Amino acid sequence: MRLSPRTWTLIILAVLIALAPVTFPSAFYFRIGALIFVNGLAVIGLVILFGYAGQISLGHAGFAGIGAYSAALMPMHLGLHPALALFAGAVLSGGLAFLIGRPILRLKGHYLAVATLGFGILVFIVLNNEAQLTGGPDGMAVEDLGLRAVSDALGLGLRTAEVWYWFMGLVLLLGAFLALNLHTSPTGRSLRSLHNSEVAARTLGVDVVRYKLTAFVISAVYASLAGSLQALLNGFVTPDVAGFLHSIEWVTMAVLGGAATVLGAVFGATILTALPQALTVFQEYEHLLLGLIIMLVMIFLPAGLLPSLGKTLRQGESI
Amino acid sequence: MYEFLQFVSSGMTVGAVYALVALGFTLIYNASDVVNFAQGEFVMLGGMTTVFLYDAGTPLWLAAVLAVMITATVGVLLNKLAVEPARGASVVSLIIITIGASIFLRGVAQIVFDKQIHRFPAFTGEDPITVAGAAILPQSLWVLMGGAAIFGVLYLFFTRSVIGKAVLATANNRLAAKLVGINTTAMMTLSFGLSAAVGALAGVLATPITLTSYDVGGGLALKGFAAAMLGSMGVPAGALVGGLLLGLIEAMTAGYISSDYKDAAAFIVILTVLFVMPRGLFGRAVAERV
Numbered sequence: 086m087r088l089s090p091r092t093w094t095l096i097i098l099a100v101l102i103a104l105a106p107v108t109f110p111s112a113f114y115f116r117i118g119a120l121i122f123v124n125g126l127a128v129i130g131l132v133i134l135f136g137y138a139g140q141i142s143l144g145h146a147g148f149a150g151i152g153a154y155s156a157a158l159m160p161m162h163l164g165l166h167p168a169l170a171l172f173a174g175a176v177l178s179g180g181l182a183f184l185i186g187r188p189i190l191r192l193k194g195h196y197l198a199v200a201t202l203g204f205g206i207l208v209f210i211v212l213n214n215e216a217q218l219t220g221g222p223d224g225m226a227v228e229d230l231g232l233r234a235v236s237d238a239l240g241l242g243l244r245t246a247e248v249w250y251w252f253m254g255l256v257l258l259l260g261a262f263l264a265l266n267l268h269t270s271p272t273g274r275s276l277r278s279l280h281n282s283e284v285a286a287r288t289l290g291v292d293v294v295r296y297k298l299t300a301f302v303i304s305a306v307y308a309s310l311a312g313s314l315q316a317l318l319n320g321f322v323t324p325d326v327a328g329f330l331h332s333i334e335w336v337t338m339a340v341l342g343g344a345a346t347v348l349g350a351v352f353g354a355t356i357l358t359a360l361p362q363a364l365t366v367f368q369e370y371e372h373l374l375l376g377l378i379i380m381l382v383m384i385f386l387p388a389g390l391l392p393s394l395g396k397t398l399r400q401g402e403s404i
Numbered sequence: 405m406y407e408f409l410q411f412v413s414s415g416m417t418v419g420a421v422y423a424l425v426a427l428g429f430t431l432i433y434n435a436s437d438v439v440n441f442a443q444g445e446f447v448m449l450g451g452m453t454t455v456f457l458y459d460a461g462t463p464l465w466l467a468a469v470l471a472v473m474i475t476a477t478v479g480v481l482l483n484k485l486a487v488e489p490a491r492g493a494s495v496v497s498l499i500i501i502t503i504g505a506s507i508f509l510r511g512v513a514q515i516v517f518d519k520q521i522h523r524f525p526a527f528t529g530e531d532p533i534t535v536a537g538a539a540i541l542p543q544s545l546w547v548l549m550g551g552a553a554i555f556g557v558l559y560l561f562f563t564r565s566v567i568g569k570a571v572l573a574t575a576n577n578r579l580a581a582k583l584v585g586i587n588t589t590a591m592m593t594l595s596f597g598l599s600a601a602v603g604a605l606a607g608v609l610a611t612p613i614t615l616t617s618y619d620v621g622g623g624l625a626l627k628g629f630a631a632a633m634l635g636s637m638g639v640p641a642g643a644l645v646g647g648l649l650l651g652l653i654e655a656m657t658a659g660y661i662s663s664d665y666k667d668a669a670a671f672i673v674i675l676t677v678l679f680v681m682p683r684g685l686f687g688r689a690v691a692e693r694v
Contacts (some may be wrong), residue, residue: 149427195439199633200678203671206589214664329626333503340500370516376508380486383501387493
């Protein structure tokens with residue numbers, strides 16, 4: 086039986102998630118793993134927006150901010166369970182993306198970049214300034230999602246970090262599965278057609294405005310869920326979750342890994358989440374090295390790490 | 405009334421710095437289609453290098469000149485070592501390269517200099533001048549006059565000199581410029597050097613008022629990029645208007661509404677303008693080639 090690339094991607098991801106813990110010397114690594122999956126989820130959302138539909142966004146952390154503060158505020162003020170707050174946040178982000186998407190997506194290229202950037206910064210400013218509600222720059226505590234309690238009730242005997250690792254691993258697989266299904270669906274094909282040429286796509290009868298909006302809303306929901314999950318994982322949230330740097334980090338992960346593929350997204354998230362942790366041993370040289378590595382990868386592997394590596398491997402086989 | 409004048413003067417001062425950063429974006433964008441997010445680091449390098457040379461005993465004017473020359477060299481190196489080798493990469497890849505460069509330069513500054521906040525004395529005294537009841541720092545006048553002079557000199561350079569016209573030709577159509585014998589690679593290098601020098605000058609002029617540290621570049625790049633887009637990327641007059649407008653909006657919001665929301669007001673105006681005029685204030689409609 087021949088397996089489709091989609092199935093292969095899911096199998097590779099599942100095997101990597103399952104086997105990685107073998108190399109983990111301490112619970113700290115499970116935490117980093119869970120963080121990688123959180124970022125991976127958001128970056129898969131960006132792959133749908135950049136890789137499929139060819140639209141750039143420098144403000145998706147704004148949706149993460151909405152998701153994160155939904156998970157923090159709704160249980161506190163509305164008495165919602167954090168799990169429900171997570172979905173409520175996603176609905177809120179998706180709705181907002183739907184409302185602002187139409188005027189924003191009329192813009193192209195760098196104008197789209199600055200408009201999305203402006204949106205993200207506006208969310209950050211509100212979260213930062215409304216201190217009586219959000220705690221301002223100091224941030225606020227987030228209620229426990231109750232994963233450990235579920236795991237204990239099932240008698241799994243896992244530590245908190247481990248529970249989060251496996252839970253986020255499953256969430257990431259689900260996110261990857263949905264994104265891969267979208268890729269081959271009629272909607273996915275329409276998205277990819279407008280990536281190549283909007284005019285050509287329109288000529289073929291693709292409703293360009295609607296499909297761009299679809300991709301924008303889907304990626305906003307991914308970002309919102311990632312924001313909520315990050316807040317719940319950390320048990321704490323600050324406005325930085327919506328900050329410009331956070332948006333840029335995700336874009337860099339998407340491009341570094343290879344913007345058009347789900348596997349590349351997870352790869353980029355892995356490298357850029359783990360690398361700063363590894364570079365802390367270099368102390369004050371940390372930033373210098375991080376910047377240098379980003380530049381070198383993009384100069385020598387402009388298509389991103391994974392596609393470039395794949396190409397090298399394939400060339401190796403043919404020789 | 406004097407209150408309004410006060411806000412105008414502080415808004416114009418900040419706006420002039422934004423306009424210079426936006427001009428830096430425009431110079432590089434025109435020559436190479438690259439949006440250089442390391443633009444803010446040029447401003448930081450200008451200010452920080454001047455501070456450290458001055459503290460080491462160099463006269464202020466000499467420290468400033470050296471700082472601009474050193475930063476211009478950094479700009480040229482950025483082009484030669486990071487942007488030129490990546491020719492043909494996608495726009496987003498090039499943006500990521502310049503973001504990498506900005507993180508790298510910040511990391512270098514943190515080691516070569518330090519993590520403290522610095523300033524050097526104003527050029528001509530610290531006592532404010534009172535004009536119609538509004539107190540204006542002499543250094544503010546330096547920023548405004550300096551900014552105007554830089555725009556003026558560059559305008560003459562681009563409209564009167566052969567090299568300036570060659571840069572403009574490269575910006576307009578690289579292939580056509582090559583065909584008439586213009587060394588477009590050299591024009592790109594020149595643009596990076598010029599842009600870095602303009603950024604460094606902004607840093608030298610503004611540091612006595614705004615202070616500087618290794619990490620001021622990120623915020624400035626953001627505002628400069630926004631200003632450049634507001635006035636249409638690639639149009640020098642747009643950079644000037646966009647920068648001043650941004651500074652004035654911020655100052656007025658901070659003065660009359662709330663200083664917490666001054667950045668928000670700036671971005672709300674930008675979003676509104678782009679919704680109505682998708683190519684910025686000075687943009688012309690361009691048909692997409694299929």
